[in-house]
Amino acid sequence: MTTVAFLGLGIMGLPMATNLVSAGFDVVGHNRSKGKADALAERGGRAAGSVAEAVRDADVVVTMLPDSPDVEQVLAGTDGVFAHAGAGTLVIDASTIRPDVSRELAAAGAERGLRVLDAPVSGGEKGAVDGTLSIMVGGSPEDVEAARPVLDAVGKTVVHVGPAGSGQTVKAANQLIVAGTIELVAEAIVFLEAHGVDTDAAVRVLAGGLAGNAILERKAAGMLARDFTPGFRLALHHKDLGIATAAAREAGVVIPLGAAVSQLVAAMVARGDGGLDHSGLLALVEQLSGRA
Amino acid sequence: MTTVAFLGLGIMGLPMATNLVSAGFDVVGHNRSKGKADALAERGGRAAGSVAEAVRDADVVVTMLPDSPDVEQVLAGTDGVFAHAGAGTLVIDASTIRPDVSRELAAAGAERGLRVLDAPVSGGEKGAVDGTLSIMVGGSPEDVEAARPVLDAVGKTVVHVGPAGSGQTVKAANQLIVAGTIELVAEAIVFLEAHGVDTDAAVRVLAGGLAGNAILERKAAGMLARDFTPGFRLALHHKDLGIATAAAREAGVVIPLGAAVSQLVAAMVARGDGGLDHSGLLALVEQLSGRA
Amino acid sequence: MTTVAFLGLGIMGLPMATNLVSAGFDVVGHNRSKGKADALAERGGRAAGSVAEAVRDADVVVTMLPDSPDVEQVLAGTDGVFAHAGAGTLVIDASTIRPDVSRELAAAGAERGLRVLDAPVSGGEKGAVDGTLSIMVGGSPEDVEAARPVLDAVGKTVVHVGPAGSGQTVKAANQLIVAGTIELVAEAIVFLEAHGVDTDAAVRVLAGGLAGNAILERKAAGMLARDFTPGFRLALHHKDLGIATAAAREAGVVIPLGAAVSQLVAAMVARGDGGLDHSGLLALVEQLSGRA
Amino acid sequence: MTTVAFLGLGIMGLPMATNLVSAGFDVVGHNRSKGKADALAERGGRAAGSVAEAVRDADVVVTMLPDSPDVEQVLAGTDGVFAHAGAGTLVIDASTIRPDVSRELAAAGAERGLRVLDAPVSGGEKGAVDGTLSIMVGGSPEDVEAARPVLDAVGKTVVHVGPAGSGQTVKAANQLIVAGTIELVAEAIVFLEAHGVDTDAAVRVLAGGLAGNAILERKAAGMLARDFTPGFRLALHHKDLGIATAAAREAGVVIPLGAAVSQLVAAMVARGDGGLDHSGLLALVEQLSGRA
Structure with a gap:
């Protein structure tokens, strides 16, 4: 045994x-x-x-x-x-x-x-x-x-x-994509709401095409309902993005979107919302757009 | 009839x-x-x-x-x-x-x-x-x-x-998410390659989790092979992002990632690569990272 | 006459x-x-x-x-x-x-x-x-x-x-630099305050070197005092940045920083602060950093 | 003695x-x-x-x-x-x-x-x-x-x-402003050139107003002439921005423009141009705009 x-x-x-x-x-x-x-x-x-x-x-x-x-x-x-x-x-x-x-x-x-x-x-x-x-x-x-x-x-x-370290590298890439995708979906949702679109229908059709992703499938409903119960907390995602941006810098890889979304996640933590689910990035887009 | x-x-x-x-x-x-x-x-x-x-x-x-x-x-x-x-x-x-x-x-x-x-x-x-x-x-x-x-x-x-116009609004949101997701996947791929990771395996595991999206499923193989045959050309995506960013501006919606990726797509068109598939954004990340 | x-x-x-x-x-x-x-x-x-x-x-x-x-x-x-x-x-x-x-x-x-x-x-x-x-x-x-x-x-x-139009083009460039410089000074001030630095002394030494600019000379004191009486209102600057970003797009010029600061100015207008002086961008940096 | x-x-x-x-x-x-x-x-x-x-x-x-x-x-x-x-x-x-x-x-x-x-x-x-x-x-x-x-x-x-460390903090802020200002001036110059403006005259009028800064005064002539002899090398500025972004992160300060320009400086180093003067950021704006 x-x-x-x-x-x-x-x-x-x-x-x-x-x-x-x-x-x-x-x-x-x-x-x-x-x-x-x-x-x-x-x-x-x-x-x-x-x-x-x-x-x-x-x-x-x-x-x-x-x-x-x-x-x-x-x-x-x-x-x-x-x-x-x-x-x-x-x-x-x-x-x-x-x-x-x-x-x-x-x-x-x-x-x-x-x-x-x-x-x-x-x-x-x-x-x-x-x-x-x-x-x-x-x-x-x-x-x-x-x-x-x-x-x-x-x-x-x-x-x-x-080889050794590769698991962490892939995890870092995973966290970059996840944070970026949440932010893209958040920007899309606030954009659609501001234009008076039927967001439930919109999420359905977006999820079915080339814009489809796991965030639309698993998180968009919560985002539409402003339910940011974790799930995965922004504070932890902030830590992971620190790892990812440092690893990119060491390797000389330029990640404009990764760097930008890292700032937004940092802002959520700074404003005291590190305990929210990472889909809570929507709240920042709303605030920036004067809709909070 | x-x-x-x-x-x-x-x-x-x-x-x-x-x-x-x-x-x-x-x-x-x-x-x-x-x-x-x-x-x-x-x-x-x-x-x-x-x-x-x-x-x-x-x-x-x-x-x-x-x-x-x-x-x-x-x-x-x-x-x-x-x-x-x-x-x-x-x-x-x-x-x-x-x-x-x-x-x-x-x-x-x-x-x-x-x-x-x-x-x-x-x-x-x-x-x-x-x-x-x-x-x-x-x-x-x-x-x-x-x-x-x-x-x-x-x-x-x-x-x-x-109501009227909503179809276009959702399409604009679709194009924002698609461009942003391509860029995120491109940044991840260049990051993984720079670290010597097995990218085929990495794409497989990324696609299965919360980072999963239609770009990883349909476009990542072409991106790994540097095959940017369109598909959907960057020049058209550039036009669409012009529509999306203008519509966001009109509605007072702030889209930090959308604005950033629009600049990157504009760069691809400016450098004469408007005829490539939109997954060709990878080439820009490579160039910015000194790996082209 | x-x-x-x-x-x-x-x-x-x-x-x-x-x-x-x-x-x-x-x-x-x-x-x-x-x-x-x-x-x-x-x-x-x-x-x-x-x-x-x-x-x-x-x-x-x-x-x-x-x-x-x-x-x-x-x-x-x-x-x-x-x-x-x-x-x-x-x-x-x-x-x-x-x-x-x-x-x-x-x-x-x-x-x-x-x-x-x-x-x-x-x-x-x-x-x-x-x-x-x-x-x-x-x-x-x-x-x-x-x-x-x-x-x-x-x-x-x-x-x-x-030739005709050039005056407007230069004015557009002027507004890009002004907005960007205000934002850079705002980020620097919040950064210095967070680290407990003597900001009056810091502004003095920053203004004297290669970081020196007209914003540090004419606006930093007001920014340190949180006095955002206009001056030049953010709503007008937002209009001007719309002109600048559109003119850059038409000419195929990629302006990553210009595009980023345009989003931040848009956020100030969206949150209802279009009537503040443009140096009020500091308030957004503070808010994003959880210090407002 | x-x-x-x-x-x-x-x-x-x-x-x-x-x-x-x-x-x-x-x-x-x-x-x-x-x-x-x-x-x-x-x-x-x-x-x-x-x-x-x-x-x-x-x-x-x-x-x-x-x-x-x-x-x-x-x-x-x-x-x-x-x-x-x-x-x-x-x-x-x-x-x-x-x-x-x-x-x-x-x-x-x-x-x-x-x-x-x-x-x-x-x-x-x-x-x-x-x-x-x-x-x-x-x-x-x-x-x-x-x-x-x-x-x-x-x-x-x-x-x-x-107190101890404050000198470094102010220097970090200095390097953020300098890099950001160079990038803003670079974006403005490429924008003006693309529109066929008389750039010498434009730099003169920009330097005299609220857009005025030490880069326009000391570096713009070299930038217009594409003379990037250092001066202060991009590789060193890249190191300094690493310090600045890490210090901002530690203090919970969000610096969207600082983070963006750090990526651009990283790109210059990655493409092998770390030995150029930092005003060489202009070359990246040109390349992104298809004008190199």
């Missing part, structure tokens, strides 16, 4: 760990705040009091943490995963962090005989609960193959997109 | 008129350059030597013309449709033009007892040939109902989106 | 006409609302009851009107200047309008034997009162030379910038 | 150190590449073989280095300034680096009893040679007062703008 250490049992991590339990893995969970590990234990996993304890006998370690510094500390810090995991352990980081940090951690892990993958996910809390996440995996083909049973237990679409 | 006068037998108009013939309508075609009407005659329609001749005995008139001034002239000009059509005739303008011009023409037609609809289409040459166009219709509910048999013969998704 | 007909006696026109009186010209003024012409009469000019009456015996006609349609009507409309001015009359349009309209009016005037110049001004109400306006003149060298005595009486810097 | 250790004798540092010699200071110079310190010795200073040697007996240390990591290493690194300078030494960093790094270094220096100022300059090589730099100083009022004799020997406008 494969033992999986799961570190980071938040909104995404706990249901992912639970799905691993359901799939028959022996799951040992750890979280900074102890209650979370107990919640996992209630669902058939085991609670560990420290990273060291969780990792010591694990075949696979999965991390699901907020940001780059968290992952650096939990993996490479004193008393972290690298210090305690056995040689050959698979380390799967499902967090969304900077691609360059993922690359460095993969290299640092390899020096200690560990096999580190970056495997950020998309699909949100619902995808985590249903086990239908999309997972973009960076690492060596062999390690990705070895990780597949674990990844298949938490995701539906698992795609190997290149 | 319903007689349809079809004015404007270009790349889009000829196959649309042909589909009307196939659907059992008596179609009389006219085009400024005479060969086009003869082509329709070979496919079972009839050729008219003038707008007046085409329109005189028609129950329905369909126009499919390049731009606002063309439609103004053919409908409201001397010897145009309004001068020769019988009272009660349905006039369906399938061209993509300015919403305010559509509204004015509808009002001017109504004064002469004509029932004018704006019904711009999306779906391109392929949609016109296959009869699978999406059609956004502005006008009164009764007139749209009366026009349905004709519209259903050339399109698959026919949606009434509001 | 040279007789000057002055049409349009608003905030700018009345002091300009008054300066012509002071310089020794025989000035006949007309304005749609009659009180204005009486005000001129009180200052030593004469009041005319109609355009025809004002223009009939004039050697020079000066127009100072709000927008393109006004100038078109007063010059080329029924009972307008072109219909009543004697052959060889100099017609100087000091309004800020579309360059293409200026070109068309110059051509239409020439057909009637009139010599039409476009001569938009900058310097605001203060410049009009003090006779220190900057004037950008488009037209033939001979006509500009002939107009110099009149122009020198109302402006300090009179520059011939090219 | 005050002894000044000068670390970093490049294009800016060497003439600044030379001006300190001329002003009567005892100047000990050090540079990674030894020839530079010898050049200073030829001009009346002294050459030191290491940072330690330069710093040991100095009353004041001045650093003029390329980027944040260089300053971190030379000040806080092993065998750096902090390790060898005597208690109470004034440390003046004239480099342009990240404000947060300046703040951290000031705090770290204070722990060792050192008085650290950030004092970035503007005015370029010419200003360094002529001793006419503008200097934006962050630090305590007492330390700034103590540093004045040294600063006055290399600059003309020395302004205390706030």
Whole structure:
């Protein structure tokens, strides 16, 4: 029986760990705040009091943490995963962090005989609960193959997109497209409303053609109703766009629309709306257009 | 048997008129350059030597013309449709033009007892040939109902989106979203290539999540292969974005991303690439990123 | 003695006409609302009851009107200047309008034997009162030379910038730079305030180097004090940016910053702040940054 | 006699150190590449073989280095300034680096009893040679007062703008305004050329009004002549805009124009033109407008 250490049992991590339990893995969970590990234990996993304890006998370690510094500390810090995991352990980081940090951690892990993958996910809390996440995996083909049973237990679409860091790069591109598309749909909706068009009908016909996208399908109804319950919060999207614009800058890639939408997301956070769903960008377009 | 006068037998108009013939309508075609009407005659329609001749005995008139001034002239000009059509005739303008011009023409037609609809289409040459166009219709509910048999013969998704001009407004929004989405996908692709990611795999996983859109599905493969054969030419999209940005300005709607992508499309036309497919925006992102 | 007909006696026109009186010209003024012409009469000019009456015996006609349609009507409309001015009359349009309209009016005037110049001004109400306006003149060298005595009486810097329409083109460029510079200074001020810098000292050092500009010199103090009393109203600047962006589009010139700042000015007008001085763009940057 | 250790004798540092010699200071110079310190010795200073040697007996240390990591290493690194300078030494960093790094270094220096100022300059090589730099100083009022004799020997406008890091913040704002203004002037010039205006005359009239700025005065002639000899190179400006956009992001300040011009500068660097003067942004506007 494969033992999986799961570190980071938040909104995404706990249901992912639970799905691993359901799939028959022996799951040992750890979280900074102890209650979370107990919640996992209630669902058939085991609670560990420290990273060291969780990792010591694990075949696979999965991390699901907020940001780059968290992952650096939990993996490479004193008393972290690298210090305690056995040689050959698979380390799967499902967090969304900077691609360059993922690359460095993969290299640092390899020096200690560990096999580190970056495997950020998309699909949100619902995808985590249903086990239908999309997972973009960076690492060596062999390690990705070895990780597949674990990844298949938490995701539906698992795609190997290149060497270490590539998963994060694709996730960054994903977040650019998502933010940009939300903003385009928001501009279109305010434009249509200002012209007195039947927006329900308009969204229907827009969704069916070359303008069609997942935001029109899944988010437009909420946007028309001004329901911005998250979902995925603007504050997190702001963090992700910081990663994406920095990675573009490092690579010398010019992203005029990506840069522009990043400013708009920053404005939503600055005005105190970081807790809204990212579709809340509509509120900014309305405000700018004097219709709020 | 319903007689349809079809004015404007270009790349889009000829196959649309042909589909009307196939659907059992008596179609009389006219085009400024005479060969086009003869082509329709070979496919079972009839050729008219003038707008007046085409329109005189028609129950329905369909126009499919390049731009606002063309439609103004053919409908409201001397010897145009309004001068020769019988009272009660349905006039369906399938061209993509300015919403305010559509509204004015509808009002001017109504004064002469004509029932004018704006019904711009999306779906391109392929949609016109296959009869699978999406059609956004502005006008009164009764007139749209009366026009349905004709519209259903050339399109698959026919949606009434509001009063006169609304079809054009929705089409303008459509073109904003399409251009913006192409640019977002282009920025993402150049970003992924610069980072050495497996772009085929990346496009697959992006298309499956919240970043998914029709451009990733239908255009990304061509973009990865740098195949910018039109499809829909940038020069036409540039015209359409001129309509959209002007309509936004008139309505006091602020569209930061729409305005930004309009500048990029203008740059493609300015550099002489107006004849490329609109997915050719990728070439500009590459050039800006020093990768062309 | 040279007789000057002055049409349009608003905030700018009345002091300009008054300066012509002071310089020794025989000035006949007309304005749609009659009180204005009486005000001129009180200052030593004469009041005319109609355009025809004002223009009939004039050697020079000066127009100072709000927008393109006004100038078109007063010059080329029924009972307008072109219909009543004697052959060889100099017609100087000091309004800020579309360059293409200026070109068309110059051509239409020439057909009637009139010599039409476009001569938009900058310097605001203060410049009009003090006779220190900057004037950008488009037209033939001979006509500009002939107009110099009149122009020198109302402006300090009179520059011939090219053939008909060129004055408007330069004015459009002027308005792009002014709006853009205000926005840059606004972004800098909010940025400095957010970082707790001594902004008075900062503005002083910024003004002295390569970042120096007329906005830092004349407007920054008001911006720091949040005093947005016009000056030049955002609503008018919005009109001018519409002219500038349309002229850029026609010429195939891509203006990323010009297009971006036009959206921001549009947002100020949309939110109901069109009556503020254009330096009020600062309020938008503050709002976007959650500091309003 | 005050002894000044000068670390970093490049294009800016060497003439600044030379001006300190001329002003009567005892100047000990050090540079990674030894020839530079010898050049200073030829001009009346002294050459030191290491940072330690330069710093040991100095009353004041001045650093003029390329980027944040260089300053971190030379000040806080092993065998750096902090390790060898005597208690109470004034440390003046004239480099342009990240404000947060300046703040951290000031705090770290204070722990060792050192008085650290950030004092970035503007005015370029010419200003360094002529001793006419503008200097934006962050630090305590007492330390700034103590540093004045040294600063006055290399600059003309020395302004205390706030606590530690403030100098860098103001310099970042300076670079945002400069880049933005260059781009605005570039867009205006290409726009005027496309319309066939007399650009020399136009620049003259623009410079005299509210659109007036230092770029029109000092750079426009070179831009009209397409002479992009640096001056200040785009590669350095790109680095500085990275600092500015990151500092804005950290402070939650939204800078739509700053973000847009940063993308354009990035594009110039990406296409291999990082060695041009920053006024070379004109070449990008031309290329985007199909006029290159």
